Amino acid sequence: MLEALAAVFGLVAAAGAPPARPGDGPPDLVAKAYAAAEEARYCDAVPLFLALHGRAPQAKHLYRAAEVAYAARDHRMALDLYRSVLAAYPTFEKARSVADKVKQLEQLTGKGELGEVCPEPARECGDWVVVPGEQCDDGNLADGDACDGNCTLSSCGNGVRAGAEACDDGNLQDGDGCDANCTPSSCGNGIVAPPEQCDDGNQVDGDGCDRGCVYSGCGNGVLGADEECDDGNAKNGDGCDRNCTRSRCGNGALQSGEECDDGDSEDGDGCDAGxxxxxxGNGVVTAGERCDDGNLTDGDGCDSNCTPTGCGNGIVTEGERCEDGAADEGMVLLGGGLTFAGAALTASSLVLAGFGAVPALDHTAAAAAIEEAEGRADQDLDGALEDARTAQTMAAEANRRWLSYGAPLMVTAAASLLVGVALGTTGIWLWTEHAPPPMTPGDPKDEERIP
Amino acid sequence: MRRRRHVLLGLVLPLGLAAACELPTPPFGRVCDAENPCPDGYLCDEQACIPRELVADAGPLDAGP
Incomplete structure (x- = not known):
């Protein structure tokens, strides 16, 4: 019977591979499967038709696998495959024939007639059959065609360098020579691997990750756009300070020899020039100081409270028996008093002048009336004379008042103005010269001053 | 004593100077007589100073000083 079955299949096999149609599967695999069947290598043909069915799931491929298993007289395998055909494709055109085969094989196997058993063939990569240990098998050993020559899916880390991969060491470990993106382990490949701090895939400085794969910033040894220098450390005074400016006074980095460094050369802001x-006593005259000779020695021209050596500065120096600094206050008071008196006298002189000018103005008006009357005397002498007499009376009266108080008031006003201006000027000078300076940080009277 | 005298001088002198400075008044119509004669260019006519050229037209003059 088996011979007969083989003969039946032999008809098929003799016909050779049918013309390949779209969707039949890889032509190479089709040809190989049918060639195995034609050459009566039925056991070899079974997995090939199964592989074909795996790539192009059609009833005829599974049916052919069952047929060649039947031809190989492997009853158990054939029975399983025919059953698979019926289960997967119940409307298959040869379903009746398949059902008969199933029935026949069930009887045979029921009687213990298992026929031959196809041996497990030696499988190798590139034979179309995916076996354990293979991710894929596309029937060839070419790389980069989705299934590489080692029957692994084409991808970084499968050990096959293909496509754009610069390397592929078969793993996705970084720093082992070939990193997880299949580029050689090196700075600039986009993979951070020891001893890199960062790796942004380029060697551009100032973009967050600088050359040498160190973070952009002062102290990384790479000169940045806003850095004067960068010596790769955070030491001050070594030529390039920790804020990446050259070591000098005024760069904001405190170094040996500096009491302070506030980053500017402004005086009086807590840290002066130098x-x-x-x-x-620091040698820089700032607010509250009238002098500063760089020391706190008294009597050398500028005393320890930063006022010029002299009586009244609060410091007893050679030639002085006492010093309480009150002289200045007295002078200030005197200056203020004089200024006030001068202002009062000046103001009063204006008032006096105003009163004193009244008789003079009246007299001027009367004199003008007299001259006006004289101007028309050649036309009406009597009328003009009458008016002139009246105006003369008024002028005489104004003159009397002028002499009695107008002129003295004017003289007094002038004198008052002169004296007032003199007193005011003197007072202002005294006040400004002896007024105490405002208290500011660093004031010499501050008890916290540094001796 | 000497100081007080200086103060008095300082106050009196300006007042004296001011008193000496009488304001000048045009002579026309001013009262005149023998003791208060009119200035040049004016004649005393009916006890009033009148310009000389007007007096000639006005008639006889008062007796001069």
Missing amino acids: CRSTRC
């Missing part, structure tokens, strides 16, 4: 703290 990087010395704002205070009396």
Whole structure:
């Protein structure tokens, strides 16, 4: 019977591979499967038709696998495959024939007639059959065609360098020579691997990750756009300070020899020029100081409270028996008093002048009336004379008042103005010269001053 | 004593100077007589100073000083 079955299949096999149609599967695999069947290598043909069915699931491929298993007289395998055909394709055109085969084989196997058993063939990559250990098998050993020559899916880390991969060491480990993106382990490949701090895939500085794969910033040894220098450390005074400016006074980095460094050359802001703290005796004259000779020695021209050596500065120096600094206050008071008196006298002189000018103005008006009357005397002498007499009376009266108080008031006003201006000027000078300076940080009278 | 005298001088002198400075008044119509004669260019006519050229037209003059 088996011979007969083989003969039946032999008819099929003799016919050779049918013309390949779209969807039949890889032509190479089709040809190989049918060639195995034609050459009566039925056991070899079974997995090939199964592989074909795996790539192009059609009833005829599974049916052919069952047929060649039947031809190989492997009853158990054939029975399983025919059953699979019926289960997967119940409307298959040869379903009746398949059902008969199933029935026949069930009887045979029921009687213990298992026929031959196809041996497990030696499988190798590239034979179309995916066996354990293979991710794929596309029937060839070419790389980069989705299934590489080692029967693994074409991808980085499968050990096959293909496509755009610069390397592929078969793993996705970084830093082992070939990184997880299949580029050689190196700075600039986009993979952070020790000893890199960062790796942004380029060697551009100032973009967050600089050359050498260190973070952009002062102290990384790479000169940035806003850095004067970068010596790769955070030390001050070594030529390039920790804020990446050259070591110098005024760069904001405190270094040996500097009392302070506030990053500017402004005086009186707590840290003066020369990087010395704002205070009396640092050699820089700042607010509250009238002098500063860089020391706190008294009697050398500028005393320890930063006022010029002299009586009244609060410091007893050679030639002085006492010093309480009150002289200045007295002078200030005197200056203020004089200024006030001068202002009062000046104001009063204006009032006096106003009163004193009244008789003079009246007299001027009367004199003008007289001259006006004289101007028309050649036409009406009597009328003009009458008017002139009246105006003369008024002028005489104004003159009397002028002499009695107008002129003295004017003289007094002038004198008052002169004296007032003199007193005011003197007072202002005294006040400004002896007024105490405002208290500011670093004031010499501050008890916290540094001796 | 000497100081007080200086103060008095300082106050009196300006007042004296001011008193000496009488304001000048045009002579026309001013009262005149023998003791208060009119200035040049004016004649005393009916006890009033009148310009000389007007007096000639006005008639006889008062007796001069």
